Amino acid sequence: MQLIPYITKHTQLPEKSIQHTVELLDQDCTVPFISRYRKEKTGNLDEVQITAIVQYKEAFEVLEKRKSTVLKSIEEQDLLTDELRSQIEIAANLVTLEDLYLPFKKKRKTKAETARKNGLEPLAKIIMAQNHTNVEQAAERYVKTEIKTVADALEGARHIIAEWLNERISVRNQIRNQLERSAMLTTKVIGTQRESEKAQKFRDYFDWSEALKRCPSHRFLAILRAENEGFIRVKVEIDDDHMLSKIADRIIKSNNSCVPQIRMALADAYKRLLFPSLSNELLKVAKEKADAEAIKVFSKNLKQLLLVAPLGEKRILAIDPGFRSGCKVVCLSAQGALQHNETIYPHAPQNKSSEAIKKISSLVDSHKIEAIAIGNGTASRETEQLIKRIHFKNPIEVYVVSEAGASIYSASKIARDEFPNYDVTVRGAVSIGRRLADPLAELVKIDAKSIGVGQYQHDVDQSKLQSSLDSVVERCVNSVGVNINTASVPLLSYVSGIGPKLAENxxxxxxxxxxxxxxxxxxxxxxxxxxxxxxxxxxxxxxxxxxxxxxxxxxxxxxxxxxxxxxxxxxxxxxxxxxxxxxxxxxxxxxxxxxxxxxxxxxxxxxxxKPGLDRREKAKVFTFDQNIRKITDVREGQLLPGIVNNITNFGCFVDIGIKESGLIHVSNLSDSFVIDVNAHVSLQQQIIVKVLSVDIARKRIQLKLHKG
CATH class of the missing domain: 1.10.150.310 (Tex RuvX-like domain-like)
Structure with a gap:
């Protein structure tokens, strides 16, 4: 198998475009560079298509490396035939390759291996040939030393036959096909966990049954998480009797005394070897698909978040709000430099709101502030109300900014290097202000996994997630462009061809x-x-x-x-x-x-x-309903303004100005069937929602997208 036909088969892209793209990749060209500046070479492929070529190129290289290992192993055993070599070399995927390698894999001591050492392989061949009318009589010749009885001889032969059946590719594929078509995913709550408080968030899956092929990725990952946390047991089930009957029909060609032995060997192989192995394989494939879907959702969300509208170069006063510990206030220059910081205590228990108002008003005047950024965490709404009571000399726009990941940044080495003489509270407030000015430039300083957009990001393959998110950040940074004279090291490191070390230089x-x-x-x-x-x-x-x-x-x-x-x-x-x-x-x-x-x-x-045009829109001021401060203020039927703060395959979450985000289930996004949530809403989009229900005990709010 050759690389270009392999990629062509999986991507359906023009072979010439793939050939030239692979050549560029082999020259260490980056995806953003190839898609933007080598369109003639690639036939105008976009970043998504080029990324697909990269992924299948890597998959092909993994496959070829494994083939080399397998061939070497079989050759060292002096068992490699020309036919087997050919089969291995044309294997199109790892599953086929591993099936071919299975008979030659070094195994731990097995029942079949013991039976072979006791000389029972000829008897197993006699049984599988299905020509002998009296198999017990045939087995008598093998009763010696370790084999005490005819029954022992037949049992040992069945162990060998079971291993043969387990290694037979046609049998494995037959079970695979049946599993793919009709496997049921079933769960049972572990008895002691039914009343556990921690388990209640998974109570929908205490006794669950569903066709695995119809189980959506988010539900599958939730079920696996419940199992990993010890609340439920998960099983894969199919009609075993039907499956055994279908396999038997293929391998049994006579009606003599050999047949019962083959049926027993088949049942043993199925229960002990085939089904456990192939059901686990099925779950692994399902997990990989679910991971891919979750990573895709996370990547879409991250892209939208990184490309959120910037305010631009404005003088900003940023506030990291809080109650007992006060509100940390910083003043930033138009280029994001820290010019002043202090703490005010407008809320309980200090309640020094008059002093806070005077201080904010004074800072706005002295630093010629053009906009105010307020973090959306604890005491955010109260702080917003305080700011709106102030009568500024000039119009000041007030923005509520997501704090997601700000605490990660403020404690990071990047933040310590930027602000070695300030504590985490000052760094966090600076990050909030800079996020308003340029979300992309600030968010690249944070591990994307810590931003918290997506579904089950901690349950998916972390290396694949990291790779995908890094690719998203790289594409976003290069699509916008970077001012080399103001950019930070983290931002520069994502520029095509630069990387962390050159960014530092x-x-x-x-x-x-x-x-x-x-x-x-x-x-x-x-x-x-x-x-x-x-x-x-x-x-x-x-x-x-x-x-x-x-x-x-x-x-x-x-x-x-x-x-x-x-x-x-x-x-x-x-x-x-x-x-x-x-x-x-x-x-x-x-x-x-x-x-x-x-x-x-x-x-x-x-x-x-339009040289240097920023593809992003400009930031817009947003105001929550001033009467909604906590979940008990929310009532069924209300129309409320909100901001989409997370998107999943089952719907989107909306910030309506309180601690608990509401959920617009996918069925409530539109009156018609919704294929892609992103086709109806985008991250940080300002929308109007209708409240469908409020469950105060479970802190859940169900919403519907209002299109009035």
Whole structure:
């Protein structure tokens, strides 16, 4: 099996596009770079398609590595035939490969191995041949030494037959197919846990039964979590008698005394070897599918969160609210630098609201504050109410900002390095303010798994989750672009071709030599070679630099093309930028070359029309219902404003301004069938919801999306 046909089979993408993409990947090109600047090579594949090629390329390499190990192992046993080698080499997946390898795997001491040592393999062959009319008589010849009776001889032969049946690929596939079609997932509560308080969140699964193929990923993961926490037992079940009958029909070809022995061996093989192994395999596959679905949901949510509308470069006063410990207040410059910090105590038990109002008003005036950011944690609503009582001299926009992961950041090494002389409360407040200014730049400092959007992220394969989330962050960062003169090390590290070490070198060079005046200067950064420059330059922006193209997504390798366009139109590059009427008249066919085609030229024109345009929307002020402070204020039938704060496959959660988020179940998102929750709502979207029910005891609020 060859790599390109393998990827083509799984992706259905053009073979030529795959070939060129693989070549670029082998040259250490990144996905963002390939999708943006090598469209002619890939046939205009997007990031999702290129990522799929990366994944199947990796899967193929894992498969080939395993084949090599298997072939070596069988060869060392001197059992490798030409036919077996061919079967292994054409194996299209790991399941087929492992089935082929099963008979040659080194096993612990088994009943079949003991029977072979006692010389019973010829008897097993006689039975399987199904030609002998008196199998007991045939077995008498094998009664010797360790084999005391005919019954012992027949039992040993059955152990050998059971192992043969377990290793027979056709039998394994027959059971696999039946499991895939009709396996039932059943659960039973462990007796002592039925009344356990901790187990109550899983009580729906105390006695559950469902076709495994119809079990949605979120429910499957919930069931596995309940099992892992010791509340329930999980089993896979099919009609065993029907399955045994179907297998017997395939392997039994006579009606003599051998048949009962084969049936007993089959029953033993099925119960002891085949079903446990293949049902576990089925659960493993189901878990992998559920993981993939959960990771997909998490990745979608993360992308939406990272691309949430930024406020931009504004002077911000940020508040991390609290009751007993007070509210930590910081003032940030338009570039996010910390200028002032202190603590106010407007709420119980101190209740120094008058002092707090005076202090906030004074800070807003002295630091020329343009916006206020309030964390959405404890005392958030009370703090928001306090701020809205203040009469500022100039209009001040007030935003409630998600604190998700802020505590992780404030205690991290990144935060300690940024603010070595301040405690975690100050760092947390700074993070809240910076999230309002630029969510992407701030959130990249936090482990994406700590942000808490998605479903069952702690239950899925953590390495696959990390890989997927890192890929999402990389795509988001590069799609927006990064100001090299203000970006932090964590943000720069996600730029195509840069990575953590070069990001540190960039910041160190910037600190020592001042701002970068043009993209060419980037090459002076220690250890940043031509390859890294090629991969990253187009995503690094320089504001107010020597060359206006440096603040655009036009890659330096295409500067000569723009220079020629400007010359041909009789204008300078600066005059050409933003001049839509002039740009639209340019005949792109005049600039086609062997390596530069229309896709790249169209991208250049689009970028010149709106250079450095931030694809994100601008932040909008949002106000919760002022009468809703706690869950007991929520009533059935109310229409309330809310913000979508998490999306899952079974619906979305909505912040309505209280501690408990409400759930819009997938069935309440639309009057028609909902295939994809993301088609109806997006993370951080401001919506109106209708309250369907309130369960105060379980702290659950059911909502419906209102489309009035």
């Amino acid at each position: 960039i910041v160190a060079y910037r600190t020592e030599n001042g701002s970068f005046a043009d993209r060419a200067t980037i090459k002076k950064v220690p250890r940043l070679g031509e390859k890294a420059f090629e991969q990253g330059a187009g995503f690094l922006r320089i504001k107010d630099g020597k060359n206006p193209l440096d603040d655009s997504a036009v890659h330096p390798e295409s500067y000569p093309i723009v220079k020629q366009m400007a010359k041909d139109t009789g204008k300078s590059i600066s005059d050409l930028i933003g001049n839509t009427s002039e740009l639209q008249q340019i005949d792109l066919n005049n600039y086609l070359t062997e390596n530069v085609g229309l896709p790249t030229l169209k991208d250049i024109i689009e970028e010149l029309e």
